Amino acid sequence: MAVKLAERKSSVYLDDGANVGAANGYGTSKVARFAADANHGTHSSDDAEAGIPRRDDIAIGVLAVQGAFIEHEHALSELGANVVELRQASDITEDLAGLVLPGGESTAQSLLLRDLGMLEPLRALITSGIPVLATCAGMILLATDVEGGGKPCFGTIPMTVLRNAYGRQLDSFHTNARLEGLADEPITAPMTFIRAPYVKEVGEGVEVLARVDGNIVAVRYGNQIALSFHPELDRSRTVHTAFVNLTKKYMETR
Numbered sequence: 409m410a411v412k413l414a415e416r417k418s419s420v421y422l423d424d425g426a427n428v429g430a431a432n433g434y435g436t437s438k439v440a441r442f443a444a445d446a447n448h449g450t451h452s453s454d455d456a457e458a459g460i461p462r463r464d465d466i467a468i469g470v471l472a473v474q475g476a477f478i479e480h481e482h483a484l485s486e487l488g489a490n491v492v493e494l495r496q497a498s499d500i501t502e503d504l505a506g507l508v509l510p511g512g513e514s515t516a517q518s519l520l521l522r523d524l525g526m527l528e529p530l531r532a533l534i535t536s537g538i539p540v541l542a543t544c545a546g547m548i549l550l551a552t553d554v555e556g557g558g559k560p561c562f563g564t565i566p567m568t569v570l571r572n573a574y575g576r577q578l579d580s581f582h583t584n585a586r587l588e589g590l591a592d593e594p595i596t597a598p599m600t601f602i603r604a605p606y607v608k609e610v611g612e613g614v615e616v617l618a619r620v621d622g623n624i625v626a627v628r629y630g631n632q633i634a635l636s637f638h639p640e641l642d643r644s645r646t647v648h649t650a651f652v653n654l655t656k657k658y659m660e661t662r
Contacts, residue, residue: 430472434619445621467507469494471518471530475512475545479640483648484508489655497525506539506655507548511602514554514571517545518561531562537652539631544604547634555608559640565629566611573606573623573636580604589617589628591651598644599625599637606636631658 468484470477472493481491494500494507508531521527534540534550542550548569549561556571574580580602587597594656607624610616617633618626625636631654639647 410618419552436464436661437655462655466490466652466659467492467503467531467654468508468655469504470508470547471510471517473526474516475510476543476638477512478509479638480510480541480543480648481509482632483640483645484597484652487645487648487652489652494526494530496524497529500526500529500533502533502536504538505659506531506541507533508651509540509542509549510640511544511546513559514545514548514561517549518559523562525560531564534562534564534632537631537658539651539658540633541636541651542558542632542634543640544602544636547607547636548605548631550634552611553609556605564632565614565627567607567614567627567629567634570608570611571604571605572603574604576602583620585618585620587618587626589615589648590633590647595646597639597646598642599636599639600641601625602641604636607634 458514461661466488467490470480472495477493481493482532483538484491489506490505492499510645518527518548521530540550548558548571550563550565551569552560552566553558553568555568557572558571580600582598582600583591584598586594588594597618599618601620607616607627610624610627613629615628616626617628618624618625627634633651633654636648
């Protein structure tokens with residue numbers, strides 16, 4: 409059952425709307441609390457089943473030019489990963505084991521990536537096969553085709569994404585749904601949607617991992633994982649655990 413996150417006037421988190429928020433995030437603490445309330449502050453039993461990793465030398469880069477990157481950093485740090493904030497081109501190195509593209513405002517992020525000279529280095533890193541976790545606006549950045557405003561950015565996943573598909577911020581909601589392709593077995597994952605996109609069409613080789621109300625909200629293309637929702641705003645660490653484990657496997661085979 410879907411739960412509305414807010415039935416109030418609020419501009420805490422303009423996830424991918426037409427208005428550009430602050431350059432380095434929106435202050436998502438209230439939305440994080442909404443998400444925690446929706447899942448009653450509990451951890452998913454699937455967290456343990458996914459096999460929570462411990463701290464080691466894995467370094468995961470988190471794009472930190474705009475949006476909800478802090479919440480991803482906290483989630484990854486809890487799981488033992490070393491987090492590297494990517495704020496300029498010189499921060500992007502081949503030593504990274506994974507890359508996170510956070511929610512935020514996709515148009516603002518795209519412009520900043522170009523202005524900072526980060527677009528092509530990150531595209532090269534993504535196409536090299538590094539594991540990528542992209543949430544909400546990050547999903548839009550990876551799409552080859554974007555509807556509802558905006559232009560393709562990295563264009564590394566053959567799919568068509570509809571921006572702001574779920575409407576206004578007040579239409580944000582939380583639900584639990586089946587998520588495949590991240591762990592050995594399908595899991596039930598908490599999903600928080602805030603002005604979220606969804607995938608209208610996928611191309612060859614793109615695996616659909618989850619649907620909500622018939623809409624595609626999670627896909628995988630090689631090592632690229634793109635989600636419409638915000639796992640970083642939920643207490644469950646199921647998605648981040650699976651992603652850290654994927655980065656470990658990637659480093660073992662390099």
